[in-house]
Amino acid sequence: xxxxxxxxxxxxxxxxxxxxxxxxxxxxxxxxxxxxxxxxxxxxxxxxxxxxxxxxxxxxxxxxxxxxxxxxxxxxxxxxxxxxxxxxxxxxxxxxxxxxxxxxxxxxxxxxxxxxxxxxxxxxxxxxxxxxxxxxxxxxxxxxxxxxxxxx
Amino acid sequence: xxxxxxxxxxxxxxxxxxxxxxxxxxxxxxxxxxxxxxxxxxxxxxxxxxxxxxxxxxxxxxxxxxxxxxxxxxxxxxxxxxxxxxxxxxxxxxxxxxxxxxxxxxxxxxxxxxxxxxxxxxxxxxxxxxxxxxxxxxxxxxxxxxxxxxxxxxxxxxxxxxxxxxxxxxxxxxxxxxxxxxxxxxxxxxxxxxxxxxxxxxxxxxxxxxxxxxxxxxxxxxxxxxxxxxxxxxxxxxxxxxxxxxxxxxxxxxxxxxxxxxxxxxxxxxxxxxxxxxxxxxxxxxxxxxxxxxxxxxxxxxxxxxxxxxxxxxxxxxxxxxxxxxxxxxxxxxxxxxxxxxxxxxxxxxxxxxxxxxxxxxxxxxxxxxxxx
Numbered sequence: 269x270x271x272x273x274x275x276x277x278x279x280x281x282x283x284x285x286x287x288x289x290x291x292x293x294x295x296x297x298x299x300x301x302x303x304x305x306x307x308x309x310x311x312x313x314x315x316x317x318x319x320x321x322x323x324x325x326x327x328x329x330x331x332x333x334x335x336x337x338x339x340x341x342x343x344x345x346x347x348x349x350x351x352x353x354x355x356x357x358x359x360x361x362x363x364x365x366x367x368x369x370x371x372x373x374x375x376x377x378x379x380x381x382x383x384x385x386x387x388x389x390x391x392x393x394x395x396x397x398x399x400x401x402x403x404x405x406x407x408x409x410x411x412x413x414x415x416x417x418x419x420x
Numbered sequence: 421x422x423x424x425x426x427x428x429x430x431x432x433x434x435x436x437x438x439x440x441x442x443x444x445x446x447x448x449x450x451x452x453x454x455x456x457x458x459x460x461x462x463x464x465x466x467x468x469x470x471x472x473x474x475x476x477x478x479x480x481x482x483x484x485x486x487x488x489x490x491x492x493x494x495x496x497x498x499x500x501x502x503x504x505x506x507x508x509x510x511x512x513x514x515x516x517x518x519x520x521x522x523x524x525x526x527x528x529x530x531x532x533x534x535x536x537x538x539x540x541x542x543x544x545x546x547x548x549x550x551x552x553x554x555x556x557x558x559x560x561x562x563x564x565x566x567x568x569x570x571x572x573x574x575x576x577x578x579x580x581x582x583x584x585x586x587x588x589x590x591x592x593x594x595x596x597x598x599x600x601x602x603x604x605x606x607x608x609x610x611x612x613x614x615x616x617x618x619x620x621x622x623x624x625x626x627x628x629x630x631x632x633x634x635x636x637x638x639x640x641x642x643x644x645x646x647x648x649x650x651x652x653x654x655x656x657x658x659x660x661x662x663x664x665x666x667x668x669x670x671x672x673x674x675x676x677x678x679x680x681x682x683x684x685x686x687x688x689x690x691x692x693x694x695x696x697x698x699x700x701x702x703x704x705x706x707x708x709x710x711x712x713x714x715x716x717x718x719x720x721x722x723x724x725x726x727x728x729x730x731x732x733x734x735x736x737x738x739x740x741x742x743x744x745x746x747x748x749x750x751x752x753x754x755x756x757x758x759x760x761x762x763x764x765x766x767x768x769x770x771x772x773x774x775x776x777x778x779x780x781x782x783x784x785x786x787x788x789x790x791x792x793x
Contacts, residue, residue: 371642397469
């Protein structure tokens, strides 16, 4: 399906998803509480079948912590970007998608490690790179400070 | 003595063994925490981060030209391909069309990189399984490619030869001749690889039916590259989303269906033949023209998000950039193939003997700096 058809199809299934034509791909914006529902729909719908999670990125945006999912269908060869923002800035929490795409297991641990978003129902929510016991803070946050960071 | 042997509790006790971070078969500083029952692996828990350098954080304070030099340090065996991903991202974002000559040269260097990487994998894989001779065969041939790189790009391993808009320099006058010479040479040498290792009974016994990964699992775990294609996952970015000159060449996407260690091995050896085919189609047809388009010294990407995918030697390498219109990116994320490939290691290794884990790790061809970033 091309972007136009994809947009129509997704809109017909769930009209609450805010669809934006991005620079490269179609971008689906969902609210945090609908994340698992939408992700499950994207994977299981026969016409969409987004079975391959390419990339999962955590962002520290000025207004909220967000996660970006790049999804591809190996059957239909189309691609969308799913975006979600965590509700709270003090304690960002999102639902896990590792039960839908297993590869998200490691990627979500990385986001937890470096951005500090907690994923509920994740089987193993620990830091993946940094030391669980003595590392303070989340390095990819914009307000993270460290004496060793070179500033200009 | 008799008491200890007949004591059931000792036989059933679970052992925790650390493989790495200084184990030669992990090819770098990766620690696998393995739960053993006797000699059988029950569970594998990878511990990463021993060489986490915070490259993504560093990128937020660097210009796009500078970021290229850091991508070399991810998967250092696919340095050229990683450079290209950033360059393509910048060029697509600014809608710059690079000269045909650049596209051809980039593709040739990509395939040489892939060949060099697969050669090193082949010799290390043989060594993992106890065949020491392969190491000398592989390195002997890889040396010839590194010499070509050195002559043209000035560096053997971390080239940083791509710049946004084209190449750092034009190719060396000897380049075309030497690549052709290499292809003729390697076409004779590659069958030796098969004679030495592929038909070897020990290799077959140690890899067939070891570490099975089905197609659904490969897609679900995001296992790409030759490892994914051995399970039948048609994930070759060169074929499905062509970039540079890949739309102008004919080549076969190597697909197997079984997904065991032996087919991951076969997929890489067959890919070397395909890489040579691509090289032969391009090397005589490099168009005349400039080696770069003139770019502004300060590159600012328009506000927005960008994603660029390329096929590195180990799978799909992706760059995600979130730009606010400044000369530094707001956020950079590297989708590294090894990180996703590693996530499947528990699925592959559980239930096998600990010695088979070495074969499985070798067949995944992990490069640790790419995992840790």
